[in-house]
Amino acid sequence: GAGVSQSPSNKVTEKGKDVELRCDPISGHTALYWYRQSLGQGLEFLIYFQGNSAPDKSGLPSDRFSAERTGGSVSTLTIQRTQQEDSAVYLCASSSWVGGMGETQYFGPGTRLLVL
């Protein structure tokens, strides 16, 4: 079956502009996660959605970052007023919730964001 898909695969923007990154999880997966991978910070958690529960936003680095998940499926990560330090690869993952926490997360190919 289809895996996690993300778009765009690459995004170049100017400092101060807003960007939207999209994630389409594996069909039937109720949990969706966003991570960021950058040279200085490694792989870091950003935000997590599970079903209709309130999202865990504890990893978002600033209030310029927000995310939503519509209809329990597709998610959009929005970065407002982008800064150069936002340059990174943004990874989305999804998992089932059959056994609860600790289910395997499957990752998409990522969106490489470059802020000039």
Next chain:
Amino acid sequence: AQKVTQAQTEISVVEKEDVTLDCVYETRDTTYYLFWYKQPPSGELVFLIRRNSFDEQNEISGRYSWNFQKSTSSFNFTITASQVVDSAVYFCALSEALTSGSRLTFGEGTQLTVNP
């Protein structure tokens, strides 16, 4: 505090050598999950294995094997008879059921290069 430590930043071996990638974790939870992911040059994170804290049985899958030891808080990964296609960055990750929900905490990764 660093919760997942992969002390080996880079390892270089010659094809057909065996190689072990170390992972040491830290958690106060009694229920937790450990993972290994592979990130080839294409960039996508590929799931390799998931272990829960109640299952210390070692696992072998083809040329891959994993040694989980709670007494030393380690979850090491061995590749037997390495091949060039094994060249990638390998990440160990921890999911703590009670403390941090389902988010993954990643180690810094180990860059493995297998030379022909």
